[in-house]
Amino acid sequence: MIRGLLRFTLGRESEMLKVDNLESGYRPMQVLWGLNLEVKKGSITSLLGPNGAGKSTTLKTVFGSVLPWNGKILYEGMDITELPTHSKVEKGIVLVPEGRHLFPNMTVKENLIMGAYSEEAAKRQVESFELVYSLFPVLKERTKQRASSLSGGEQQMVAIGRALMVRPKIMMLDEPSQGLAPRLVIQVFEAIERMRGEIGLSVLFVEQNVETSLDISDYVYIMHEGSIKAEGTPKEIRALTDIREAYLGV
């Protein structure tokens, strides 16, 4: 109740991203059926749900690599539904896609430089490098190595690092822990927490690793068959045993 009230009154200022009644898919198949969610400034929000629920599609639609059919996407109160991806990046929205999509024949450093492609980001390139290297010290040792020869975990770090070079205000990550050795999973989640903590980044991520996700998230959405079925703080979600079992299997 109080929470709802707070949201109502403070919503405008603290709201980073708001997705309103979003529909999209891969013609002719519709995947998202009126999805609503929001991400608060400086929060870690996670989107959980079974396979095929449409989680990746949600991120891709928000980012713009899948075009929305209906509904609205608001970013800092501004309607960005129709914006092309590169304009979204310029505005500070970035996606770390499933499968990383690094530039395989470029070195680590070149990959990172590409992240600072937009003019705004290019100006702050030096600063950004420091940030990335402080978050992922391993990468500093690999600057000259070609991305394709890195291990999976290192690649994931480059992908996140590259996204950071954009100087985003909100970062969306699609299953950042997928395919990573347990040791690296821990590192990646730690990195996410630090990004929020140290630079106040808002994060929206999709995961299968439910426990860890609940551990680090401020707010959680549970999605199934193209729409949100439940939401709440991790504590609330943990309490909703039936929902958890139905959609998360834990």
Next chain:
Amino acid sequence: DALAQAPDKIIIGGPISFSGKLAKEGEQGLRGTQAAVKWINEVYGGVKIGGKKVPIEYKYYDDESKRELTTSYIERAITVDKVHAVMSPYSSPLVLAGAPVAEKYGVVYINHGGASDRIHEQGFKYAVQCYVPGSRYHVGALDMFKKLDPKLKRLAFVYEDDEFARSVARGAKAHAEKLGYTIVFDRFYPKGATDLTPILSDLSATKPDIILGGGHFSDTQLLGKQIADLGIDVKAINLVVGPALPAYGETLGKLAEGIMGPAHWERGAKFSPDVAKKTGMKWIGPTQEEYRKLFKDVSKGVEPDYHGASAASGVFALVLSIEDANSIQSDKVRYALGKLKFMSVYGIWDVDDDTGLQIGHSSIDLQWQGGKKVIVWPEEAATAKPCYPRPTIKDIIAGKTCK
């Protein structure tokens, strides 16, 4: 009964290349045919057959320089348009491709675009040729050089590697040997070559007096240009096809100076009703100037060259033979074509009775002098004296001309 058979009009037609690599020559052929048809209908008053005069109608298609379309359109001309005679396409391969179709239907096939001797060695019954066969293209030039400078010995051959140019080369070689020349260089370059530097450097090393060669238009352009680029100075250059066409001088500018080439016909050729009368031959068609005007009328300003004149001669031959046979029946017309000998703007036209090979026509040799084409051989047809030896490249570039 010829009267009953006489049609309302004579229909001729067939494919011609309007697009594709033979488009330029094709268009000439088309316009030549149209000019001739126009003259027959408007000046001559139609073809006399069965006591009346009937007009000619010409149907044509664009074969895109492709065999598939050539044969299809010949068949279409015969079966749909019911032509009384087929006008061939341009180029020996296309003429060859179409010949069997005309044979199948037993329709006269006016070959105004294929110079190969071999077309008429195949036993096609209905094909008659308008061009001088390839093997005789360079005969005149060699005679001319012999006369101009009997001491000359060193000949270089540089021809395009295709059926037509090879037959030219073969004929030239045979004749050169008869005249006592030494062939110091004898090479071919592939069709479509875009740089002839290697073969020309090789040629230049053999220090020839005369260069004979060519094949089609673009390669002769290239020869003219690159002979100059490499500074190869010889006494005379005579190339088949290119130099005979007006565009040659336009494109090469000064560099065309002194280059010669054989042609089946040239503007200003000395064939006229008077000449015909003198030699006792039948004359038909417009005079040189009338022809040029007609041609430019139908082509909207394009200058005629020999491809067109050849086609026109084909139309005239057909008209005369229909009149001689007083019938449009193919066998009779073909027989009359064999017997026919006449003169027109194109010159003498006479084919071998059986094979249809052109035997009456002879080529002339042209030379670019002072930016203009003049006829230099044979002497009776000449409009100017041959410019011999050709000025050096250096002089030519400095602006020296043959005049």
Next chain:
Amino acid sequence: MISVGKSVNSQQSIVNIKKYFPLLPVYGIYLLLFLIGIIYPEMWSVVTLLAFYCALGQAFNIFLGMTGYVDFGYVAFLGLGAYGMALGIDVSHQTGLNIGIIFIGIILGLLMATLLSLVVGAVALRLRGAYFAIATIGVNEGFRYLIEGAKLWGGSEGLIYFRQLNEAMGREKTNVIVTFWADVFVLVIAAISAFITLYYMRSKIGYALTALREDEDAAKVMGINVTKYKILAFITSASMAGMLGATSWGLKYTHVFPADVFEIHYTVEGIVIILLGGAGTLLGPAAGGLLYGLSKYWLGAMFPGIQLLIFAPIILIIIVAFPEGIVGTMKKKIKGTVLERYIA
């Protein structure tokens, strides 16, 4: 119990016949073409053109459509087929075999094309994508210039043999064979190619080809002898091309010049036909051949000189509107309807 077994059996055989239903529209088209040509002699000129384009597409499709490999040097097989016919006639016209020499020519064309495909296949099929495509251009061009440069088979002067045909079979027969039967053979080759295409599609071969078209390495791991199937499709397609060259060029034109029969434009035309119709489909090459041939023929007859100016935008509109070719796009539309059974 027994009756159940029986019904299952008879159903099985029905299923098997049904497998070949998609041949009906294709053969329908070819039969119709033939009949139109016979009944209306003035249409024969269109039929011959369409037959060639359909056959070219149908034969090429066995390789290009089914494997996804683009053989830019495909025309070499037609060219060699034409040479096969030329040499066959040249060698055997005095044997008194009469029309038998035609079959010698066809077989020789088939053999020569197949032999070349074996050699090229063994070497070039190791390459992938555009590299394969362009290596085959190399083979085609190399072959042409070898013939010209080394003066093989008459070199650039080629072979002309209408006379020899006349000597062997007499005038009348020659005329009919060259201008009628040559085209009928072409239709037959189109039909054979269509049958092979469907046979391949409906057998393991088709599955193997689809798999290797999509992902060669994955196909290997699934147990598919990728090289074997690739070469199989390559050789089949090439041998069809050999016969096509032997009849539609060798027999029909009664002459062979290297510069004409190794003209790469024919490969491009083949690709265009297949893509217009729908690559890898059975009906596609026939549809593409009809569309391509008819446009060429009518436009060329009606607008001589500017027909290509009209034709080019037509092609562009078709590919934007039917990205998977006419039949490919149609197949998607009719999915789930009765028509589905007849279109492949």
Next chain:
Amino acid sequence: MALLKLENVTKRFGGLVAVDKMSLEIKEGEFIGIVGPNGSGKTTLYNVISGVYFPENGSIIFEGSDITKLPPYRRAHLGIGRTFQIPRPFSSATVRENVAVGAMFGRLSVNVEESLETADYYIGLVGLKAHRDKISGALTPTEKKLIEIARALAMKPKLLLLDEVMAGMHPESIEKMIRLLKEVSEEEKIAIVSMVEHIMRAVIGFAKRVIVMYRGAKLVDAPAQEALNDPRVIEVYLGKGIRDA
């Protein structure tokens, strides 16, 4: 007799030794988990066993015969089936056709009709029935992994190599998948299943024996619990004890 035996197998990429003098013996009826840090050579090992790459050194023995130099399709005929870490379905083909290809050219090499039936069976088994006639390229990565599993199973392999098929899968599906694999292997006499995975609960739930790879070599080869509690494994791979991971 061991089903599969690797002796001193080495695979290099330029200067990098991806698999380093690996020796390994797998007996029939085993469920094996292969784990190791990213880039430790697990996928490469699979590639060498299935014949995608040929090793520079060493030999691979399958059911007593040397298959080191056999091309991949011959190995598939002998009964080695696999999935790919990044799914590689034949994208323009339907799910059904994809799985049928496995049956058609796999160990038993059956005709088209039969393989389509086999395909239907395995499609049902992995839970892709609803997608049977869809073009496989249009499915999610996870669904593509299911196609891979069905396709590999349809090959009726004796040795099944699974490469991170559970990654990205919903925890509940993981449980189901493990149960399914165990059942199928029992029913179909798939002698052993080897699984590369980073999800520990999948590994623990599945494998009796765990091989830990590190820098191309075998670090530990022991029963599951033992291997995963090995301090070296915690150091290089798990980071903390398994329970926390």
Next chain:
Amino acid sequence: MLLQQLSGNLTQGLILGAIYGMATMGLNLIFGVMKIVNVGHGAFIMLGTFVSFAIFTYLGLTPIVAIPLAFIVGFALGSLFFYFIIGKLTNAPELNSLLATFAIGMLIEEVTKFIFGSEWRGFTWDVGRVTLPFTVLPITKIYAFIISILVVIALYLWLRMTRSGTALRAVVEDKEGARVCGINVDRMYALSFSIGIGLTVMSGVILTFFISVGLNPYMGGAYTLRAFVIAVLGGLGSPLGAFFGGVIFGLVENGSYTLLSLIPGIEPFSLTRFVTFFILLIILLVRPTGLLGVK
């Protein structure tokens, strides 16, 4: 004597090769970024030769002026075709773009024919020649050589040093990755297509410095074929590879003539073609992705 011939032919071949290479870079750029095999490549070269021709013949200006003009014309045409056709095909099967470029090439040829007619055109631009001990070089050829090299360097620097060039390389490596970096991928496609066509049309102008005759709406075919072979020789998608491929091609085409002419009974010029294609095959067998091609 033989040596002199050989060095003469190799010098000529080097220059020709540089132009071939230059004329292939556009093709390679487009292939590298979009995996489009531009079958209409030669038509655009032809267009360039006509720009040069028109500038010289109708306006009486030096063809050097035609170089930037041709680039602009090509760039504009490239953008136009991209906007209306090629851009709409980026998600369609790969071969569709082949069909599209075929039709575009046809369109260009036919429009040129419509405007200029099917006449064989040409012009003679003579600014003197340099006589070397073993061959003669017209100065226009030397221009062509130098300009080709400059263009190659410019393209290389653009790809390596500039923002848009780097972005283009990123698109080549991973489209989706480029997108998340904020690169406007569609614009990069349009840019690479337009620049590719621009370079190609421009190369037509430079070609006329070497060979200024034989210009015809249908002259492009020979160059398309050659460009394909050169592109593969150097490695598809590598514009620099295209340049080296071109140089090798030119050297072999011209150089082998001298050696082949020693063999009696054959036609050496035709066989030079055979030799170049044969060498292509050998190189592909040893390096299946060409000299500088990756994977």
